[in-house]
Amino acid sequence: MSGLRVYSTSVTGSREIxxxxxxxxxxxxxxxxxxxxxxxxxxxxxxxxxxxxxxxxKATPPQIVNGDQYCGVTTSLIPPPGL
Incomplete structure (x- = not known):
């Protein structure tokens, strides 16, 4: 697969996810x-x-992949609350 992909789920009980x-x-x-x-x-x-x-x-969504290269944990893109 090529291009940027965001793995997510439409079914979750987690507000954080x-x-x-x-x-x-x-x-x-x-x-x-x-x-x-x-x-x-x-x-x-x-x-x-x-x-x-x-x-x-045990990885959970969201996860980002570019082509077949894993781009890291998505929390690195999201600033902590209050910043």
Whole structure:
């Protein structure tokens, strides 16, 4: 696969995950960066793919990948509250 992909989920009970997903897409949209949103809740193979690319069997969304290169933990893009 090529291009920037954001692995996310449309099914979560976690407010933190929902908030992080919204923040990542807001930043990318604001900078007019094109990306593909990959909903891992639709297929377990997508979740496994995300975790393999992240190198972490317990990785949770959102995760960002450029091509087949993992771009790191998304929290590095999100400033702590109050900053």
């Amino acid at each position: 929902k908030s992080q997903q919204s923040e990542v897409t807001r930043i990318l949209d604001g900078k007019r960066i094109q990306y593909q949103l990959v909903d891992i809740s639709q297929d377990n193979a997508l979740r496994d793919e995300m975790r393999a690319l992240a190198g972490n069997p």
